[in-house]
Amino acid sequence: MDTGNDDDLLNAAFLALSDPVRRRLISRLSRGPATVNELAEPFAISKQAVSKHIQVLEQAQLVTRSRDAQRRPVHLNPARLEALTAWIDQYRLVREAQFRSLDAVLHSNAAHGGSSQKDRK
Amino acid sequence: MDTGNDDDLLNAAFLALSDPVRRRLISRLSRGPATVNELAEPFAISKQAVSKHIQVLEQAQLVTRSRDAQRRPVHLNPARLEALTAWIDQYRLVREAQFRSLDAVLHSNAAHGGSSQKDRK
DNA sequence: AGGTTGATAAACCATTAGGTTGATTAGCAC
């Protein structure tokens, strides 16, 4: 599935962040690496479920893992978070142009065939 | 459903952006408002499917709609995109601290104030 | 060796997402 192309990475990353549990995991990891058990502790779900969430984040490359004996600490990969803001910023930056377009549409109604002024609720 | 709280909005927004079709819709809308039919044209899926995608984006408040007779132009809501970057930036900005934490863990395992820190590397 | 701990794998269940097709509403033009 993950062919590694840009689209797949964006799919995976945005999907990963669409779950509140995973967002809380990200939040927790921003304060330092942690193991699955440590991450699972504050949640009311099983460790297996948390492990799956970590895998989702890992596939999206939002986190990476290292080895420390039988522990496998998870740590954040801020570079991938930046890739997301980079994508969003493409469209965030057209903000003023967008507002101008909207304004043009709203004001062209009056000059748009005349009878479009009848508003029935 | 959408109770309107912050978490739900983030869920909906990130989920909305996790689909490549919807990202392309966002991209298209960044160049100005468009109707469902106009948006559906470049896609190989039905207009009903596109209409559903628009509803997903609308529920996430990433787009809004106005009325123009029987047309319902969709336009981008950059403010919501900014809310997403705002969330990500919370953790993107800890970047240097994060690298320092990782570095500390990798190089001096005992120095990490965690519980049960057994170094073996 | 046996035993415990951290973490995953496998099988399964309920819910949802993305897509289809067919029918329906709302508004304009005639």
Add this chain to the structure above:
DNA sequence: GTGCTAATCAACCTAATGGTTTATCAACCT
């Protein structure tokens, strides 16, 4: 009125998600 168009609704299907429970694996420690 009839007809056309934009858009949605409704029912349905398939595949994926998020969760569980049970079992397994790997590494440590006596």
